[in-house]
Amino acid sequence: MSELGPIFRALLRNKVGAFLLALQIALTMTIMVNAIHMIENRSSMMARPSGLDEANQFYLSSNGYAENFNERAVVEEDLRNIRALPGIVDVTQINAIPLSGGGWSMGLQTETGEDKPSVGVAVYFVDDHGIDAFGVNLIAGENFSPTEITYRQRNEQGWPQNIIVTEAMAKELFPDLTPAQVIGKTTYIGGDEPMTITGVIDQLQAPWVGWSGVERVMLVPQRTEFRSSRYFIRTEPGQRDRMMKEVEEMLVAEDRGRLIRNVRTMEETRDDSYRSYSALQTILWIIVIILTIITALGIVGMVTFSVNRRRKQIGTRRALGASRFDIMKHFMLENFLVTSVGLLLGVGSSIALNIWLVDAFSLPRIGWYYIPVAMVILWLVGQAAVFGPARKASQISPALATRTA
Amino acid sequence: MFSYYVRLALLSLRKNILLTGLMIAAIGLGIGAAMTTITVNYMMSSDPIPQKSERLFHVQLDNWSPNQPYNEPNEPPDQVTWLDATNLLQEGRAFRQAAMGGTSFVIEPSQAEQKPFIASGRATSADFFPMFDVPFIYGRGWTANDDNSQNLVVVLSKATNDQLFGGENSVGETIVMGGRAFQVVGVIDDWQPRPKFYDVSTGPFNEVEEVFVPWSLKEPLELPLNGNNNCWKPVGEETFSAFLRSECVNSQFWVEFEDPQDADNYLAFLNNYVTEQKKLGRFERPLNNRLMDVMDWMEYREVVAEDAIMMMYMAIMFLVVCLLNTVALLLAKFLGRSGEIALRRAVGASRRDLFLQYTVESAMIGIAGGLLGLVLAWFGLQGIGGLYGDMTEGLNELDLTMVGFAIVLAIVSTILAGLYPTWRACSVAPAGQLKSQ
Numbered sequence: 001m002s003e004l005g006p007i008f009r010a011l012l013r014n015k016v017g018a019f020l021l022a023l024q025i026a027l028t029m030t031i032m033v034n035a036i037h038m039i040e041n042r043s044s045m046m047a048r049p050s051g052l053d054e055a056n057q058f059y060l061s062s063n064g065y066a067e068n069f070n071e072r073a074v075v076e077e078d079l080r081n082i083r084a085l086p087g088i089v090d091v092t093q094i095n096a097i098p099l100s101g102g103g104w105s106m107g108l109q110t111e112t113g114e115d116k117p118s119v120g121v122a123v124y125f126v127d128d129h130g131i132d133a134f135g136v137n138l139i140a141g142e143n144f145s146p147t148e149i150t151y152r153q154r155n156e157q158g159w160p161q162n163i164i165v166t167e168a169m170a171k172e173l174f175p176d177l178t179p180a181q182v183i184g185k186t187t188y189i190g191g192d193e194p195m196t197i198t199g200v201i202d203q204l205q206a207p208w209v210g211w212s213g214v215e216r217v218m219l220v221p222q223r224t225e226f227r228s229s230r231y232f233i234r235t236e237p238g239q240r241d242r243m244m245k246e247v248e249e250m251l252v253a254e255d256r257g258r259l260i261r262n263v264r265t266m267e268e269t270r271d272d273s274y275r276s277y278s279a280l281q282t283i284l285w286i287i288v289i290i291l292t293i294i295t296a297l298g299i300v301g302m303v304t305f306s307v308n309r310r311r312k313q314i315g316t317r318r319a320l321g322a323s324r325f326d327i328m329k330h331f332m333l334e335n336f337l338v339t340s341v342g343l344l345l346g347v348g349s350s351i352a353l354n355i356w357l358v359d360a361f362s363l364p365r366i367g368w369y370y371i372p373v374a375m376v377i378l379w380l381v382g383q384a385a386v387f388g389p390a391r392k393a394s395q396i397s398p399a400l401a402t403r404t405a
Numbered sequence: 406m407f408s409y410y411v412r413l414a415l416l417s418l419r420k421n422i423l424l425t426g427l428m429i430a431a432i433g434l435g436i437g438a439a440m441t442t443i444t445v446n447y448m449m450s451s452d453p454i455p456q457k458s459e460r461l462f463h464v465q466l467d468n469w470s471p472n473q474p475y476n477e478p479n480e481p482p483d484q485v486t487w488l489d490a491t492n493l494l495q496e497g498r499a500f501r502q503a504a505m506g507g508t509s510f511v512i513e514p515s516q517a518e519q520k521p522f523i524a525s526g527r528a529t530s531a532d533f534f535p536m537f538d539v540p541f542i543y544g545r546g547w548t549a550n551d552d553n554s555q556n557l558v559v560v561l562s563k564a565t566n567d568q569l570f571g572g573e574n575s576v577g578e579t580i581v582m583g584g585r586a587f588q589v590v591g592v593i594d595d596w597q598p599r600p601k602f603y604d605v606s607t608g609p610f611n612e613v614e615e616v617f618v619p620w621s622l623k624e625p626l627e628l629p630l631n632g633n634n635n636c637w638k639p640v641g642e643e644t645f646s647a648f649l650r651s652e653c654v655n656s657q658f659w660v661e662f663e664d665p666q667d668a669d670n671y672l673a674f675l676n677n678y679v680t681e682q683k684k685l686g687r688f689e690r691p692l693n694n695r696l697m698d699v700m701d702w703m704e705y706r707e708v709v710a711e712d713a714i715m716m717m718y719m720a721i722m723f724l725v726v727c728l729l730n731t732v733a734l735l736l737a738k739f740l741g742r743s744g745e746i747a748l749r750r751a752v753g754a755s756r757r758d759l760f761l762q763y764t765v766e767s768a769m770i771g772i773a774g775g776l777l778g779l780v781l782a783w784f785g786l787q788g789i790g791g792l793y794g795d796m797t798e799g800l801n802e803l804d805l806t807m808v809g810f811a812i813v814l815a816i817v818s819t820i821l822a823g824l825y826p827t828w829r830a831c832s833v834a835p836a837g838q839l840k841s842q
Contacts, residue, residue, distance in 0.1 A: 065511035279792035
């Protein structure tokens with residue numbers, strides 16, 4: 001390590017150049033750490049399971065427009081017909097589609113009174129086939145029975161007696177109880193209307209992927225007569241695309257005074273909902289990669305210059321007995337020093353930027369391991385970038401020392 | 406003299422073509438990334454109706470629960486109730502005013518081969534069209550009289566008119582919407598304010614509606630709501646009329662003044678109105694009504710997406726790295742030419758001459774980098790369009806302002822980047838350098 005002294009003194013002859021490089025490395029690290037943190041953050045949000053059997057599910061919407069549209073009869077017949085098709089696992093009428101962005105929410109509370117705190121929850125109106133069509137698991141209590149399914153009118157205000165909630169919702173309402181203990185508990189909707197939890201399902205997401213309560217859902221045993229509704233359909237594995245065509249053809253075959261629209265798979269819906277997430281990830285990846293390349297090329301350029309300026313000194317050192325390896329080591333060590341200064345600065349600025357991002361955009365904090373990982377990567381990038389010019393420097397002939405220009 | 410500097414600069418740039426290429430590429434990439442994200446932000450935050458955005462005001466009334474604000478700390482709801490929108494419309498205290506809300510219709514085309522389809526709609530009042538300078542190809546908006554008499558009239562978007570009437574003048578024709586015959590009174594030309602400022606509740610960059618009908622039809626026809634509805638209090642009776650008269654907010658109300666100063670008077674009127682309503686047992690919170698002009702409202706509703714802002718900061722930092730890179734490289738390059746500089750100084754070039762010459766050289770890198778950056782920004786914006794799909798339609802276009810800005814940004818930042826290296830080069834002492842050779 002005795003070389004460090006001369007290397008350091010040589011660096012001081014171009015203080016500004018070295019400092020600029022260090023600054024560039026510090027900023028590169030700052031951007032890298034925070035961009036990758038954002039990418040990871042989005043990935044973890046996209047990886048949250050919806051609870052559904054997404055690969056085998058699709059839905060469509062049915063809008064009645066004719067004066068004589070008999071919604072109750074049409075829906076019951078449709079559901080019966082769809083269920084009878086071979087390849088269909090189950091189907092339910094529903095008011096909103098998980099992950100789709102549009103839906104209905106209410107507040108539930110454990111004590112009556114408008115001034116008591118309530119927990120926001122997404123509402124799905126489904127029938128006794130809901131759980132099966134979603135492909136979710138009942139972990140406590142019972143499914144709705146066919147006899148308790150009622151019809152809901154457009155301006156109706158009241159709520160049925162029984163509901164099924166997700167485990168996350170049960171935990172939010174009754175933090176100390178297990179799912180089995182929650183069965184039979186009463187919650188209040190709209191301030192004071194009681195409802196009994198008769199079942200708990202493991203997992204199901206709300207329509208809004210950006211909502212902090214996305215895991216909080218309740219199933220209400222009602223079919224809707226809003227003239228506009230959706231059918232949520234689950235097929236046997238691999239049968240989805242075939243069934244989409246068949247179901248649509250069957251439903252439009254007869255003019256019932258309604259429109260069938262929006263026949264879409266759950267996979268498309270997921271892609272749409274998370275499109276801005278994956279777009280942001282792609283853009284940040286591009287920025288990080290190009291940035292690293294530019295910084296590396298910048299190092300190559302700088303070292304090439306400094307080698308060219310010091311050709312004579314290098315020749316002299318070689319003539320005085322320095323080996324090729326010594327010359328290489330000089331430049332590698334020089335870069336290591338500059339990079340280290342940059343990375344030390346970078347640790348501070350990465351954390352500072354993260355604190356600001358946490359503050360301004362409510363992003364979570366970075367994990368501690370981002371810092372050492374980014375440091376190691378940038379050390380390696382720096383060494384790799386310096387390797388080429390350093391090798392060239394090592395090939396300078398000792399005879400150069402004897403020439404005059 | 407200037408052309409001589411340009412020639413010298415070209416010579417010097419060509420002598421080290423790889424390095425020149427690296428500097429141009431770095432500037433180009435930095436400018437490209439920064440311009441791509443700045444353009445998206447610029448488009449998102451642009452004034453959708455610049456000729457009168459200072460005279461158009463959005464109304465907020467605080468009818469929320471006495472126990473908690475609509476939003477912390479004490480923000481009134483983003484929308485108003487149907488009842489208040491209707492009342493304020495009737496009062497008519499501003500130069501122009503429009504109540505509005507989203508809805509939808511099933512349209513049954515008269516031609517048998519066309520299938521019925523669903524169209525997005527907006528129920529609003531007559532002033533909507535002159536207030537927002539809506540351009541018409543055929544006919545015009547309906548009149549206040551149509552509003553008052555609940556006439557079944559409709560204004561179509563250009564696309565809807567193309568679909569139903571093949572683009573012909575359809576004024577006076579009737580179309581069947583929701584089972585009723587509406588008379589067409591006007592067809593709007595292509596019109597897509599970005600952001601769609603008059604109603605951002607379901608997304609600030611959504612498409613303009615396909616049909617417009619009088620606000621007064623909402624109650625008799627029980628027009629469905631297409632938009633957000635928020636309630637803090639149970640509606641009570643199970644009828645559409647009770648729902649409209651509830652404390653649920655689902656409508657928007659805009660006013661236009663001839664002079665922005667009139668806003669104070671109008672706010673006083675609003676406060677007065679709310680005080681009167683308090684006597685009926687409504688508006689239990691303290692007075693908290695707001696009037697905001699278009700740009701204030703856009704800022705309040707944060708129409709510029711957080712992701713876009715974050716990306717812009719990242720891209721600007723990226724540009725800074727690229728510039729640091731350029732400063733370091735130019736410094737190394739100019740210092741490497743100390744001998745040449747000393748020689749020119751010795752034969753009579755002044756510091757000023759050298760300074761000019763090196764500034765020309767860095768400016769040339771800036772121009773080349775700026776042009777490359779523009780091309781990259783164009784590709785970047787196409788890429789954003791591809792990644793985000795319809796969401797960014799109309800937001801990923803470079804306009805002349807942005808092109809000019811990009812070039813200026815590139816040149817200015819490169820000259821700044823070249824400033825220190827140039828200064829260092831010029832302060833080379835001729836004697837010392839010549840001697841050491």
